[in-house]
Each structure stands twice: as structure tokens, then as C-alpha cells.
Amino acid sequence: MTSVSSDPLIGHTLEGRYVIHSRIARGGMATVYMATDNRLHRTVAIKAMHPHLAEDPDFRNRFEQEARNAAKLTHPNLVSVLDQGEEGETVYLVMEYLPGITLRELLKQQRFLTTEQTIEVSESILSGLSAAHAAGIIHRDLKPENVLLADDGRIKLADFGLARPASANTGTGQALLGTIAYLSPELVTRGVADKQSDVYAFGIMMFEMLTGEQPFTGDQPMQIAYQHAHDVVPAPSTLSSQSTPELDAIVLWATDKEPEKRPADAAEMLQAVEASHDGPAPDFATKVLGTQVLTTQLPCTTVVDPLPEEQPTPDAPAPAQEAIEPRSATALAYARGRKQRRKGAIMLGIVAGLAAIAAGVGWYFGSGPGSLVTVPELEGLTAEEATQALEGMNLIATTSECYALTTDVGGVVDLDPAPGTRVERESSVNLCISIGPESLETPDLTGLDLEEAQKKINEARFISGKVRAEQFSDQPEGTVLWTSTEDGDELPQMMPEQSVIDVVVSAGQLPEISDLSDAEAREKLAEAGLEIDDELGWLEYSDSVKADRVISAHYPADTMYRGDSVGLVVSRGPELFEIPDVSGMKLQEAIDLLSEAGFEPSTLVPEILRGMAEVKESVPGAGEMAPKGSEVQVKSVISL
Structure with missing residues (x-):
């Protein structure tokens, strides 16, 4: 039979629509597969929750929460969730498929990123995360594994499985979620997360992109968590020449121990990264590149104090001032009147402008484009x-x-x-x-192996169903013998598109078990997928098979399938018969009697003298048991 993956979902069609081809990745909560959407004829990624977790209502709710969270978000830098569903024990999401690698894989290949790569990746991640924050969604699991780098150059943030609405208090009250290497201090100490927790996690990611290392490491997760809560993240430039003073300051700002001192959200962080292209902007310099941060964290950077205001020396003449001429009441009244006339002209202009706008709006919605x-x-x-x-x-x-x-x-x-x-x-x-589904001609699959048949079914715009049975036949194992509808009926010549086609495949030839021991025969039948039912078997005499060896299998039906029951016909050896008593008989009479009893008599007396010979005894003797056809020696004496 054609080899099939041990993963039961590979080759399966979910809800008659998504044909799963191969596994892409496996995580703690779910496995991601590449699949084909038969309805829209496109490649998608299927994220299926592990079956043992699907039984847990809490995990199931978190998985469904990801679908709801992602459905709210539409952004070029976020992986789109297209559908959500469940079939039996399989709970799944359908996402856009992005061939490529993750940021983690890129870091493994390069160890660290260049300054330009870091900025490009950071801007893409923060752009998508800004959209999530604007929609009130906190990601809560930012890490390089969740950043996808597509082959066509797109960079997208994925996996909102741990996300929570920012409007809800995000205290977990249970074990901390997210990867420990990127947890913010407040998550470690209080189990509470907000947008600034995402910012902290991104700061750790940015440190890792620039240096190829995480700032805090340890043998135990609690060691790393303790460092997040109590230690200060060093400047990336202390470990890597790829960082700049601006990027150092951004990382230190994002990873401040106190959430309120970090950027308010990803949008503010994005502005800082964009500003780092040409050096910090004035307001950014005040907030991020302040004297205290740079002198304590970046000793290699010098900040020049602002110059004091110039003071006149005692000997220097004071700057000349214009003489202010007192104004008369008449002059003040004239000035006030001129101001009122100017204000009236301005108001007239405003009214005229509003009238023009009103006329334009009337035209727009009357006969202009607004009439659409x-x-x-x-x-x-x-x-x-x-x-x-x-x-x-x-x-x-x-x-x-x-x-x-x-x-x-x-x-x-x-x-x-x-x-x-x-x-x-x-x-x-x-x-x-x-007018309903299109009626299409069903394909001829007889004689194809299972994989080719499934491919041909999909190409014909039908859905590959299940292997209905595996029938023993003369055809090679895995060959399609016949096809049926989903209800088991004979496949018609025409069917609506996307109808399910089931197949029956060959299980190969029935195993040969003649002359095997009972244990050997049972093992061979079990390997072929057959069940042994002792009530279907019996013992039988056999002249050709030794006692206690298997003569054959008893198949109760002409057509046998894997899982059917069979019996064993076991040899009792040849049947034995009693040798008659021929002593005292004439030799010829004894020979005739033994022959009639099925034995082969033999004698040393020539045939011409047999009429005068009398039987003395036989070997084997009278009353002994022997198989039919056995030789019996007749000993006799000749009477003269």
C-alpha cells in the first residue's frame, strides 16, 4: 500500500473544503499545515489545536479567542485569519499561507541582523502591532518565532493565540503566558499585561536582533524571570557594533522597568524607530536621549549642556530700546475702529466661503459625484x-x-x-x-494507487473522501479497486462539483499459511489485518501436512477485507486404521483382506506357492493402528 503519514490529518479534507497536504510547524498549542482551499482554489495554512488540548475548555476558548482577535485586524503586516471551524475533535483556524522563514530561523542563519535589517524588520513589526493596539488588542507573545519573513519580502506578525482585549484587565491569575525570555517585569511580578508589556517584549526582540543574544539567560525559567524583574537591560552597543546611540536609546526606553516610562504603545515606538534613520527628532531627544539615560547607560556618548543665556557685562552698554510714544484717545479710537473694520471683512470672507462650500455641497450631492x-x-x-x-x-x-x-x-x-x-x-x-453546483463527469480511478487517485479527484473538482475498505485481491497493495459516493452507493457518471468520492483499495493477496505452526499462522494473519476466530476453525486429518501444523485458513466469504475474521484448519495428521487379524488364513486370502482394508500387503512367498501357504502373523500385528496405504508384511509357512 502507498505509505501514508502517521499524522492522521495529512491527506484529510476538513469539512469537505480544506485538503491538508503537509505539516509546516508544530507548537505547544497547535500544529500548522499547508492545505488547499477547494472552494476558492488557493493555498492556505491550517492551524489545528492538539486534540488533547481541544478537550480543555480553557485552551479551546483561547484558541477561538485568537480567531476573534485576528478577525478584527486587517493590516499588511499582520497574518490574516480567513476562517475558523471544527470537525470532530479537530478545532482549527484557516490563515493566509506565507512561504518563507521566521525571524528566529533568520537569526539562526546570521546570528544577528545588520542595523538596516533591524530597522526594516522593526518598522514592519511595529506597524502591524500598532494596528493591533489601535484595535485594543494586546499580543502578549511577541517573539522571533511569531514574525514571518515571506519569500516575496513581506514581513508579518502572527499568532495572536495569547492575545487579550486591552480594555479588559489582563491579569492572568494563573501561570504566566508567553515565552519567558520576553516577559515584562509586570507580567513576572503581578501577572498583569498591557500595551507597554508588548513594547517591552519588542525591546527584548530588538536587542536580540542587534546582538544575536537575549539580555537575560539562565538554566531555569525562574532565573530568567528574576532578571527581568530586577536587572537592567544593557545597551546593545556593549555587545554589538551594529547598534547606534539612537537604537541603544530606543531599546533602553522600551525595556524600562516601569511601564509608564516606556512608549505608550507600538505607534509611539514606531515613531522613534522611524526617527532613528536621520538621528533623533528634538522631542524624541528630550524623551529618549535625555542626559540621564545617555550618561548612565551610554558612557561613550556625550551630551552638551545647553548654553547659558548671554548676560551683559557690567561695563557693556545695555541694549538700546525703542522709545514708546504715548498714544492719544483719538488715536486709540481710530485704531479700534480700524480693527473692527478688519474683523468685519474677515467675517464677510468666512460667510462667503461657507456659502461657496454650501453651493458646492449642493452640486456634489445633486448632480455631481455625490449623486452616485x-x-x-x-x-x-x-x-x-x-x-x-x-x-x-x-x-x-x-x-x-x-x-x-x-x-x-x-x-x-x-x-x-x-x-x-x-x-x-x-x-x-x-x-x-x-443554479446550484456544476455537474461534472466523475473520474475513472480503477487501477491507480491511492495517492494518484486522490490527486485526480481534487483535479476533477471533487473532494477526496475516505478509504472505505481495504479488500484482498490480486492487485498490488494500495491499488484502487472501485469507487463510491459518500453514502456507499455506486459512483454515477456525473455528480455535482465538490461531491465526496470514497474509494476501496486493495490490501494485496491473502497470506499463504499452509504448513505453518499455529503461532506462525496467527502472526501472519494478524500482520495482514485479519482477526482469528477459533470458532470458525477445526481439526482435520491430512496425509500431506503433519499433525498440529496449519492446513489452510477458512475464509467465511468470497470477498475478504482487512478486519474480517477467519478460522484456522489445523492438521491432525493422517487418519489411522486397525490392521485386521489374518493369522491362520491362507496367504492369498490374507493378502486380499489387507488390500480391501486399504493397506499394502507384502510377502516373500512366490505367487505360484501362495495356495499352499498359511499365514503365521503380520507386521504390524493384528489390532495395531496404521495409516491407509501403509505396508503390512505377511509371514507364512508352506504346507506340503
Whole structure:
């Protein structure tokens, strides 16, 4: 039979849609697979929770929380979650598939990143994390393993499995979540996380990108946790020449022990990283590159104190001042009147401007672009309902037919122009109306091996179902013998697309067990997947198979499958018969009697003298047991 992976999900189709091909990675909570979405014909990544964790309601809720959190986020630097579902014990997410490597793998290859690489990766991560923070989501598990570097150059942040809404108090009240090397001091000491905890974790990641090392290490997790809570992260430049004073300051700012002294969120951190391209901006220098930080953490950097204001020397003449001429009441009144006239002109201009804006708005929404209407979402409605909705918006409905898998016959599958498009009133909108799934010709799979058959099923736009049975036959093991529908009926010539096709494959030939011992025969049948039922077997005389050896297997049906029961026919050896008493008989009479009893008599008396010979005894003797066909020597005497 074609070899199949020990992972039961590989080759399986989830909910009749996602065909799983291979494993990408395995983590503490879930395994990630590469799969094909048969409905949309695209490659996706499937993240399936480990079955033993799916039984735990807490883990299950956290896994489903990831789907909800990620569904809120749409950003070029965040991995998109496309779907979520469960089938039996399998709880899974469907995500976009990004061929490439993780930041962890890149660090293993290079040990550390260059300054330019660090800034590029940091800006991408912080850009995606900013979107999460803006949506009120805390990641809580930032680490290089969760940063994906795609082959096409995209950088994306993944795995919101530990994420929590920032609006909720994020105290865990249980074991700390997240990787210990990136936990913030407040998570270690109080078990509480917020956006600034993510910022701290990113600061540790940035330190690792620049130096190739984590700032805190130890033999035990508690040793590392203690250092996070009590020790200060050193400047990256103390370990690596890739860092700059600006990057040193960013790392130290992000990893401050006190959360309120860190950047408020990823967006503020992103601004600092972007500013590091050309040196710190003035406000950034005040906040991050302050004298205290740089003199205590960066002794190699000098900050020049601001110059004191210039004071006049006692001998120097004071600066000349303009003489202020007193103003009369008349002059003040004139000035006040001029100011009022200026204010009136300004107000007149404002009113005129508002009038122009109002006229423009009237034009925009009357006969200008504002007169356009937005094509509504109508998928799933009946053709009649959708037509009425369009007519109510002064749009003209036209219809066409199209195949659809999930929309009932007569329902709207798609619109042209697409929903959300702005069009002029009285424009035509085409409604694509479902006529059900497309009927396709079913493929001929007989004689193919299982892997080829499954590939051909998918190529024909059907779903590869299960191996319904493994039947013993003359065909090689794993060869498809026949196909059926999901209900077990004979496969018709035409079926709707995405219908399930099951197969029956060959289990190879039935094992040969003749002349084996009982134990050897049982072992060989078990290896072939057959069950031994002693009630189906018996003992039987055999002239060719020794006693206690297996003559054959008893198969109760003409067609046998793996898992069926068989019996053993075991030899009792040859059947024995009693040798008749021929003593005192004439020799010829004795020979005839022994022959009739099934034995082979022999004598030394010539045939011409047998009429005068009388039997004295036989060997074996009378009453002894011997198989039919055995030789019996007849001893006799001749009477003259």
C-alpha cells in the first residue's frame, strides 16, 4: 500500500473544503499545515489545536479567542485569519499561507541582523502591532518565532493565540503566558499585561536582533524571570557594533522597568524607530536621549549642556530700546475702529466661503459625484428580493445564471458591479443567480494507487473522501479497486462539483499459511489485518501436512477485507486404521483382506506357492493402528 503519514490529518479534507497536504510547524498549542482551499482554489495554512488540548475548555476558548482577535485586524503586516471551524475533535483556524522563514530561523542563519535589517524588520513589526493596539488588542507573545519573513519580502506578525482585549484587565491569575525570555517585569511580578508589556517584549526582540543574544539567560525559567524583574537591560552597543546611540536609546526606553516610562504603545515606538534613520527628532531627544539615560547607560556618548543665556557685562552698554510714544484717545479710537473694520471683512470672507462650500455641497450631492449610489450587499437574497432592493435605489436589475456551491438555487451569488461600488442612478446591476453546483463527469480511478487517485479527484473538482475498505485481491497493495459516493452507493457518471468520492483499495493477496505452526499462522494473519476466530476453525486429518501444523485458513466469504475474521484448519495428521487379524488364513486370502482394508500387503512367498501357504502373523500385528496405504508384511509357512 502507498505509505501514508502517521499524522492522521495529512491527506484529510476538513469539512469537505480544506485538503491538508503537509505539516509546516508544530507548537505547544497547535500544529500548522499547508492545505488547499477547494472552494476558492488557493493555498492556505491550517492551524489545528492538539486534540488533547481541544478537550480543555480553557485552551479551546483561547484558541477561538485568537480567531476573534485576528478577525478584527486587517493590516499588511499582520497574518490574516480567513476562517475558523471544527470537525470532530479537530478545532482549527484557516490563515493566509506565507512561504518563507521566521525571524528566529533568520537569526539562526546570521546570528544577528545588520542595523538596516533591524530597522526594516522593526518598522514592519511595529506597524502591524500598532494596528493591533489601535484595535485594543494586546499580543502578549511577541517573539522571533511569531514574525514571518515571506519569500516575496513581506514581513508579518502572527499568532495572536495569547492575545487579550486591552480594555479588559489582563491579569492572568494563573501561570504566566508567553515565552519567558520576553516577559515584562509586570507580567513576572503581578501577572498583569498591557500595551507597554508588548513594547517591552519588542525591546527584548530588538536587542536580540542587534546582538544575536537575549539580555537575560539562565538554566531555569525562574532565573530568567528574576532578571527581568530586577536587572537592567544593557545597551546593545556593549555587545554589538551594529547598534547606534539612537537604537541603544530606543531599546533602553522600551525595556524600562516601569511601564509608564516606556512608549505608550507600538505607534509611539514606531515613531522613534522611524526617527532613528536621520538621528533623533528634538522631542524624541528630550524623551529618549535625555542626559540621564545617555550618561548612565551610554558612557561613550556625550551630551552638551545647553548654553547659558548671554548676560551683559557690567561695563557693556545695555541694549538700546525703542522709545514708546504715548498714544492719544483719538488715536486709540481710530485704531479700534480700524480693527473692527478688519474683523468685519474677515467675517464677510468666512460667510462667503461657507456659502461657496454650501453651493458646492449642493452640486456634489445633486448632480455631481455625490449623486452616485452605492451597490448594496445582496448575496443570499432571492432574485425577487434583490431586484426590489435595487429598484428602491433607482438601479436597474439584470440577471444571469451561475454555478454555486453554498448558495441555494435561485439565490444571489454575486453582483456586477461588486457591492460597495458607487454607480450613477439608473445604472444596471447584474445579479448572478445560483443554479446550484456544476455537474461534472466523475473520474475513472480503477487501477491507480491511492495517492494518484486522490490527486485526480481534487483535479476533477471533487473532494477526496475516505478509504472505505481495504479488500484482498490480486492487485498490488494500495491499488484502487472501485469507487463510491459518500453514502456507499455506486459512483454515477456525473455528480455535482465538490461531491465526496470514497474509494476501496486493495490490501494485496491473502497470506499463504499452509504448513505453518499455529503461532506462525496467527502472526501472519494478524500482520495482514485479519482477526482469528477459533470458532470458525477445526481439526482435520491430512496425509500431506503433519499433525498440529496449519492446513489452510477458512475464509467465511468470497470477498475478504482487512478486519474480517477467519478460522484456522489445523492438521491432525493422517487418519489411522486397525490392521485386521489374518493369522491362520491362507496367504492369498490374507493378502486380499489387507488390500480391501486399504493397506499394502507384502510377502516373500512366490505367487505360484501362495495356495499352499498359511499365514503365521503380520507386521504390524493384528489390532495395531496404521495409516491407509501403509505396508503390512505377511509371514507364512508352506504346507506340503
